[in-house]
Amino acid sequence: MDKQEFADLIFGDNPSKRPKWFSLLEDPIFKPRYNIPLNDQRQDAYHKLKKVTDAKIMSVLDFGSDPTNIFTAHEFMGQVDPSAGTKMTVQFNLFGGSVFALSTERHRWLFPKIDDLSVVGCFCLTELGYGNNAVKMETTFVYDEATKEFIVNTPTTKSQKYWITNSVNHANYALVFGQTIVKGKNEGVNAVLVRIRDDKMDAMPGVRIVDMGIKMGLNGVDNGALFFKDVRVPREYLMNRYSEVSEGGVFTSETQNIPSRFFKVTERLLSGRLCIASLCMGATRACLYIGIKYAMQRLGVGASGLSDTPIFDYQLQQNALLPLLARSVSLNIAHNRIKSIFAHPQGKEHEVLMMCCIDKCLVVWNLNAVAVTCRERSGGQGFLACNRFGEYLNLAHAGMTAEGDNRVLMIKVVKDYMGNVGAKKSGLPKMGMCPKNQLPKVANLVDLNVLLDLLKFREITLFKSLVATLDQRCKVEKANQFEVLQYEVSDNVQSLAQAYGERQALEFCLDQLHSTKNAETKKVFATIFTLFASDIVLRDLGFYLSHQVVSQDAAKAFINSLPTQVKALSAHTKDVIESLNVPVHAIYTPIVGDYVGYNQKPHFGEVVNAKL
Numbered sequence: 001m002d003k004q005e006f007a008d009l010i011f012g013d014n015p016s017k018r019p020k021w022f023s024l025l026e027d028p029i030f031k032p033r034y035n036i037p038l039n040d041q042r043q044d045a046y047h048k049l050k051k052v053t054d055a056k057i058m059s060v061l062d063f064g065s066d067p068t069n070i071f072t073a074h075e076f077m078g079q080v081d082p083s084a085g086t087k088m089t090v091q092f093n094l095f096g097g098s099v100f101a102l103s104t105e106r107h108r109w110l111f112p113k114i115d116d117l118s119v120v121g122c123f124c125l126t127e128l129g130y131g132n133n134a135v136k137m138e139t140t141f142v143y144d145e146a147t148k149e150f151i152v153n154t155p156t157t158k159s160q161k162y163w164i165t166n167s168v169n170h171a172n173y174a175l176v177f178g179q180t181i182v183k184g185k186n187e188g189v190n191a192v193l194v195r196i197r198d199d200k201m202d203a204m205p206g207v208r209i210v211d212m213g214i215k216m217g218l219n220g221v222d223n224g225a226l227f228f229k230d231v232r233v234p235r236e237y238l239m240n241r242y243s244e245v246s247e248g249g250v251f252t253s254e255t256q257n258i259p260s261r262f263f264k265v266t267e268r269l270l271s272g273r274l275c276i277a278s279l280c281m282g283a284t285r286a287c288l289y290i291g292i293k294y295a296m297q298r299l300g301v302g303a304s305g306l307s308d309t310p311i312f313d314y315q316l317q318q319n320a321l322l323p324l325l326a327r328s329v330s331l332n333i334a335h336n337r338i339k340s341i342f343a344h345p346q347g348k349e350h351e352v353l354m355m356c357c358i359d360k361c362l363v364v365w366n367l368n369a370v371a372v373t374c375r376e377r378s379g380g381q382g383f384l385a386c387n388r389f390g391e392y393l394n395l396a397h398a399g400m401t402a403e404g405d406n407r408v409l410m411i412k413v414v415k416d417y418m419g420n421v422g423a424k425k426s427g428l429p430k431m432g433m434c435p436k437n438q439l440p441k442v443a444n445l446v447d448l449n450v451l452l453d454l455l456k457f458r459e460i461t462l463f464k465s466l467v468a469t470l471d472q473r474c475k476v477e478k479a480n481q482f483e484v485l486q487y488e489v490s491d492n493v494q495s496l497a498q499a500y501g502e503r504q505a506l507e508f509c510l511d512q513l514h515s516t517k518n519a520e521t522k523k524v525f526a527t528i529f530t531l532f533a534s535d536i537v538l539r540d541l542g543f544y545l546s547h548q549v550v551s552q553d554a555a556k557a558f559i560n561s562l563p564t565q566v567k568a569l570s571a572h573t574k575d576v577i578e579s580l581n582v583p584v585h586a587i588y589t590p591i592v593g594d595y596v597g598y599n600q601k602p603h604f605g606e607v608v609n610a611k612l
C-alpha cells in the first residue's frame with residue numbers, strides 16, 4: 001500500500017502540520033517520569049503544556065479559523081501524555097473555547113493570555129450534587145446594583161464546584177457557571193469570569209480551593225473542589241455574548257426560554273466532546289502501535305518447542321488485536337469526517353450534536369477495549385507503567401465520564417435523532433436490498449454493500465420499535481414520556497444510538513474508500529472496513545437471525561469467514577501500524593524498542609536515563 005497516502009488519510013488534517021509536531025515532541029521534556037511525587041507529576045504535565053504553548057503551534061482563536069488544528073493538538077497530546085492533554089483541553093477548549101464563544105469585545109484581552117498561559121483557566125460547571133443534571137446547579141450570582149458587581153456563592157456542600165481541572169496548582173482564573181439572580185428573579189445559568197488567585201498564586205478572598213488528591217490515574221491533572229463565599233465580580237466579567245445585565249440591573253437575553261440559556265452557555269461541551277475523542281483517538285493509535293510492535297518482536301514457543309516464534313503469529317493474538325485495529329482505523333476515518341463537518345457544518349447543522357456525541361462515545365469505548373486487550377496480549381510487560389497501557393486506559397475512563405457521561409450522551413443522540421426525523425430534517429437510512437425478499441437469500445455476507453445494508457436494517461428496526469413503544473405507552477396509554485424513556489426502553493435507546501453511530505461510521509469509511517487513489521491502499525482499506533463491519537454483524541448475529549434477515553447457512557459461512565478476514569489483514573498490519581502517525585520517538589516504551597537491552601541494567605521502571 002502507499003504508506004504515505006494512508007498516513008495522510010489517518011492524519012485527517014493538513015499533513016504539512018505533522019513535521020512541526022514531530023519535531024516539537026523531540027524535546028526531552030516529553031520523556032515520561034513515573035516514580036515521582038504527586039506534585040511533581042502535576043508540574044511535569046504543566047511544563048509539557050507550556051512547551052506546546054511556547055511553540056505557538058495552536059491558538060484559542062483557531063476555533064474561529066481552523067478548529068481541526070486544535071483537534072490535531074489533542075491527538076498528539078493523547079499519545080504522549082494524557083495528563084498534559086487533559087490540562088490542555090480545559091485550557092484551550094473548556095475555558096478558552098468558552099471564553100471565545102461567549103465573550104464580547106470587553107473580554108478580548110484574555111485571548112493572547114490564554115495562548116501563552118499567563119492566564120491559566122479552569123471551567124467550573126460540575127457540582128458535587130449536580131453532574132449530568134448540571135442545569136439544576138445551586139451556585140448563584142446575585143447582581144448588586146449598588147456596586148455593579150455579581151456576588152458569587154456556592155451555598156451548600158452539594159454546590160461546591162467539583163472535579164475542577166487545573167484548579168489546585170495552576171489556574172488563576174475560573175469560568176464559573178451559576179444561577180443568575182437579577183432583581184430577585186432567577187434568569188437561569190450563565191457564566192462569569194472569576195479571578196481565583198492573585199499574582200502570588202494565593203487564593204483570592206472568599207475563594208477556597210481543595211485538592212482532590214490521588215485518583216485512579218491521570219494524576220498529572222490537578223483536580224480540585226472550589227467554594228465561593230460572597231466573591232465579588234465586576235459586571236463586565238459576565239460572558240455577555242447572549243445575555244447581558246445592564247448597570248441598572250436590567251437582564252436581557254437572546255434566549256427567551258430560561259432553561260435553554262444553560263445549553264447556550266455550555267455549548268463548548270460539544271467541541272469538548274471532539275477534543276476528548278481526539279485525545280482518545282491519538283491514544284488508541286499509540287496503544288495499538290505499542291501492543292502490535294511488541295507482539296511482532298516478542299518470541300514465544302514455536303513448533304520445535306524453542307522460543308523462536310513472534311507471538312503476533314499466533315491466531316489468538318491476531319484474532320484479539322486485528323478486529324480492534326480495523327475498528328480503530330474505521331472510527332478514525334469517521335472521526336476525521338466529523339471534525340471537518342464540525343468545522344464546516346453548512347447543511348448539516350441539525351446533525352452536528354448527534355455526530356459529536358456519538359463520536360466521543362464510540363472512540364472512547366474503543367480506546368478502553370484497545371488498552372485492555374493490548375495490556376493483556378502483552379503479558380507482564382503490559383502491566384509495567386513505562387509501557388503505557390495503564391495511562392491510556394485511565395484516559396479512556398476519564399473520557400467516558402467527562403463532558404457528558406457516555407451513556408447519557410447516547411440518550412441525547414436518540415432524542416435528537418427522533419426530533420430530526422419527526423421534524424423531517426433527516427430521514428432513516430435507505431437500504432439497497434429488500435430485508436424480506438433479498439437479504440435472506442444472500443449466501444455471502446462478506447461484502448461491504450451487504451454489510452452496510454445489515455447495519456441499516458438494525459438501525460431502522462431499533463428506531464421503529466422505539467417509536468412504536470413510545471406511541472403505545474405515551475399516546476395511547478398516556479404514560480409519562482420521561483418515565484418510559486428512563487425506566488422502560490433503555491436498552492432500545494442505547495442500542496439505537498450505537499447502531500446509528502456504527503452505520504454512519506461505515507458510510508464515512510465507504511466514502512473514503514471511493515476517493516482513495518492508490519489501488520493497493522484501497523485494497524487495504526477495503527479489508528479493514530470489511531472486518532470492522534463484519535465484527536459488528538458478528539456481535540449482533542442473534543438479532544439478524546431472530547429477524548430472519550440472514551439465513552442460517554449464510555450465518556454459518558459468515559462466522560467461518562472471520563478468521564480468514566483477520567489473516568488477510570495480518571499481511572498488512574506492519575504497514576498499517578507504521579502509518580498511524582505515532583511519534584515513535586516520543587513514546588519511550590521499552591517494549592517497542594530494544595526491551596532486552598533496556599533490561600541489561602536496573603531502571604526501576606523509569607525511562608529517563610535509559611537508552612531506548
Ligand SMILES: Cc1cc2nc3c(=O)[nH]c(=O)nc-3n(C[C@H](O)[C@H](O)[C@H](O)COP(=O)(O)OP(=O)(O)OC[C@H]3O[C@@H](n4cnc5c(N)ncnc54)[C@H](O)[C@@H]3O)c2cc1C
Pocket residue numbers: 090094122123124125126127128129130131132133162163164165166218221223398401402403404405406407408411
Ligand atoms: C478527569 C476528570 C476531569 C474533569 N474535569 C472537569 C472540569 O474541569 N470541570 C467540570 O465542570 N467538570 C469536570 N469533570 C466532571 C465531569 O464532567 C463529571 O464527572 C460528569 O459530568 C459526570 O458527573 P457526575 O460525576 O456527577 O456523575 P453523575 O451525574 O452522578 O452520574 C453517575 C452515573 O449515573 C448515570 N446517569 C446520570 N444521569 C443519568 C441519566 N439521565 N440516565 C441514565 N444514567 C444516568 C451516569 O451514566 C453515570 O454512570 C471532570 C471529571 C473527570 C473524571
